[in-house]
Amino acid sequence: MGPRPHGSRLGCEHIVNEEASLNDPERVKLLAYYLPQYHPIPENNEWWGAGFTEWTKVTAAKPLYRNHWQPRLPADLGFYDLRLRDTRISQAAMAKDAGVDGFVYWHYWFGEGRRILERPIQEVLKDQEPNFPFALGWANESWSRRWYGDNRSILIEQKYPGRQDFEHHFQAILPALRDPRYIRINGKPLFLIYRPQDLPSREEFVDVWQRMAISAGFDGLYLIHGSDEDPRPFGFDASYSQPSLLPKRVIARRLRSLGVAGLRRTLDRGGPLRLPYSEVMEEFNRKAPVEWTELRAVMPNWDNTPRRDRGGIVLTGSSPSAFRAQLTIGLERARNLPSGEKILFLKSWNEWAEGNYVEPDQKYGHAWLDAISEARTRAG
Numbered sequence: 180m181g182p183r184p185h186g187s188r189l190g191c192e193h194i195v196n197e198e199a200s201l202n203d204p205e206r207v208k209l210l211a212y213y214l215p216q217y218h219p220i221p222e223n224n225e226w227w228g229a230g231f232t233e234w235t236k237v238t239a240a241k242p243l244y245r246n247h248w249q250p251r252l253p254a255d256l257g258f259y260d261l262r263l264r265d266t267r268i269s270q271a272a273m274a275k276d277a278g279v280d281g282f283v284y285w286h287y288w289f290g291e292g293r294r295i296l297e298r299p300i301q302e303v304l305k306d307q308e309p310n311f312p313f314a315l316g317w318a319n320e321s322w323s324r325r326w327y328g329d330n331r332s333i334l335i336e337q338k339y340p341g342r343q344d345f346e347h348h349f350q351a352i353l354p355a356l357r358d359p360r361y362i363r364i365n366g367k368p369l370f371l372i373y374r375p376q377d378l379p380s381r382e383e384f385v386d387v388w389q390r391m392a393i394s395a396g397f398d399g400l401y402l403i404h405g406s407d408e409d410p411r412p413f414g415f416d417a418s419y420s421q422p423s424l425l426p427k428r429v430i431a432r433r434l435r436s437l438g439v440a441g442l443r444r445t446l447d448r449g450g451p452l453r454l455p456y457s458e459v460m461e462e463f464n465r466k467a468p469v470e471w472t473e474l475r476a477v478m479p480n481w482d483n484t485p486r487r488d489r490g491g492i493v494l495t496g497s498s499p500s501a502f503r504a505q506l507t508i509g510l511e512r513a514r515n516l517p518s519g520e521k522i523l524f525l526k527s528w529n530e531w532a533e534g535n536y537v538e539p540d541q542k543y544g545h546a547w548l549d550a551i552s553e554a555r556t557r558a559g
Contacts, residue, residue: 200280201280201281201312201362201363204365204518204519204521205514205518205521206521207510207513207514207521207522207523207558208280208281208362208521208522208523209278209279209280209510209523209524209525209551209555210279210280210281210282210283210314210362210522210523210524210525211274211279211281211282211283211524211525211527211528211537212282212283212285212316212524212525212526212527212528212530213282213283213284213285213313213527213528213529214233214285214527214528214529214530215261215284215285215296215297215298215299215300216232216233216296217232217233217234217259217260217261217299217529218232218260218261218262218296218298218299219231219232220295220296220298222295222334222335226324226334232260233531233532234258234531236485236486236532237250237251237252237485237531237532238250238252238258239485240484240485240532243450243451243484243488243489244451244453247484247493248482248542249482249484249485250485251482251531251534251540251541251542252540252541253531253538253539253540253541254539254540254541254544255269255273255538255539255545256269256270256273256538256539261298261299262298262299262302264302264306264308267299267302267303267308267309268308268309270309270528270529270538271309271310271311272309273538273539273548274311274528275311276548276552277537277548277549277551277552278551278552278554278555279525279528279551280312281311281312281313281314281362282311282312282313282314282528283313283314283315283316283371283524284299284300284303284313284314284315284316285316285318286300286315286316286317286318286352287317287318288317288319288348288351289321289335289336289337289338290337290338290339290340290344291338291340291344292347292351293335293338294351295322295335300313300315300355304354304355304358310360311360312360312361312362313355313358313360313361313362314361314362314368314369314370314371315352315355315370315371316370316371316372316373316405317370317371317372317373318373319337319372319373319374319377319378320337320373320374320377321333321334321335321336321337322334322335337377339377339378339379341379342383342387345383345384345387345388346387346391349387349388349391349392350391352370353395356368356370356392356395356397357395363401364401364416364519364520364522365398365401365519365520366397366398367392367397367398367399367400367401367416368392368397368400368401369400369401369403370388370400370401370402370403371402371403371405371419372402372403372404372405373405374405374406375404375405375406375410375413375415376406376408381404381413381414381415382413382414385402385413385414385415386414388400388402389402389414401416401417402414402415402416402417403415403416403417403418403419403474404417404418404419405419406418406419406420407419407420407469407473409469409470409471410471411471416472416520417471417472417473417474417520417522418469418471418472418473418474419473419474419475419476419524420463420466420473420474420475420476421463421475421476421478421524421526422459422460422462422463422476422478423459423462423463424454424459424481424492424494425492426454426458426459426462426463428458428462429454429455429458429459429462432458449489449490450489450490450491451484451487451488451489451490451491451492451493452491452492452493453492453493453494453495454492454493454494454495455494455495455496456480456481456494456495456496456497456501457496457501459494460478460501460505464505464508472516472517472520474513474516474520474522474523474524475509475512475513475523475524476509476523476524476525476526477502477505477506477508477509477523477524477525477526478494478502478505478526478527478535479497479499479502479525479535479536479537479547479550480494480497480502480534480535480536481493481494481497481533481534481535482494482533482534482535483532483533483534483535484534485531485532485533485534486532486533493534498543499543499546499547499549499550500550502547502550503550503551503553503554506523506525506550506551506554507554507557507558509523510523510554510555510558511558514558525537525551537550537551
């Protein structure tokens with residue numbers, strides 16, 4: 180499938196239309212996670228070798244069993260470098276055309292001012308392009324050599340020095356929060372915390388940031404608790420839930436179907452663990468509603484063997500049509516959320532080393548993006 184045309188710039192008229200769309204309290208906002216690890220940085224050069232980016236692992240991936248789809252390679256955008264402005268503009272144009280309402284850029288703050296992979300978002304702020312809505316998600320976890328299955332060798336430790344560091348962190352992202360493109364929910368800038376349970380005091384963090392947000396002229400922040408725990412006792416506005424890659428019922432069925440001999444063969448081979456995409460999504464969709472605002476995510480696929488090799492997990496049977504069906508369910512469910520808080524997360528826009536992306540690839544072309552457009556049309 181050949182490339183189809185996309186606009187090269189997203190101008191002022193577009194951002195006005197996007198603001199109107201995002202400000203419609205009854206419309207479901209589809210927000211896609213965005214990984215910035217597609218440009219070399221000194222830390223990765225030191226740890227993994229000169230020039231390392233996410234593409235290093237993607238291109239080195241090998242099939243690990245019969246009909247295993249690896250490597251998964253990009254189409255239209257190629258092996259892009261996020262230092263290039265035109266790449267970031269093309270991504271936003273593709274997302275807008277498909278019906279994605281904004282990117283949630285993963286943001287890394289390890290404490291004591293230590294940041295990493297900040298160049299793409301800093302250039303988005305400096306250039307004022309692309310004119311496409313965005314927010315930040317704090318990926319607050321230590322970095323280890325997990326690409327080789329070693330979670331014990333810490334490369335950068337996530338630290339929480341205390342209240343003053345919370346204040347410095349807020350000041351560091353304040354220029355982004357003030358950007359007119361920054362996504363607001365009921366007038367409040369949206370901010371997601373990946374592992375809130377790791378904070379020494381969630382209540383103190385929320386208190387500091389909400390006070391500083393009000394002092395900065397906002398009505399406060401819309402804080403998303405990145406787990407499905409009840410967020411209300413800690414002062415968060417919403418919880419977050421995504422499909423489990425180790426769902427109990429699916430794992431139990433898998434063990435029963437393999438039998439003792441099959442299980443022994445799987446263990447002897449060393450993996451990867453393969454689970455049906457349809458069953459994983461079905462179990463997630465059965466999750467009961469909760470009393471508070473819970474925001475959910477939909478995944479197009481998953482195969483993290485480029486990072487974990489035989490220690491990885493592969494969701495089998497995924498396809499653009501299967502993804503479209505799940506996205507339709509997610510959009511319909513999100514319509515039942517409170518007015519102004521109708522949000523569905525897309526996990527993810529460009530996590531290529533996890534097989535978790537919707538950008539054009541060499542197998543399906545634009546079909547992942549088309550699935551988004553079709554699901555949005557069906558959901559109305």
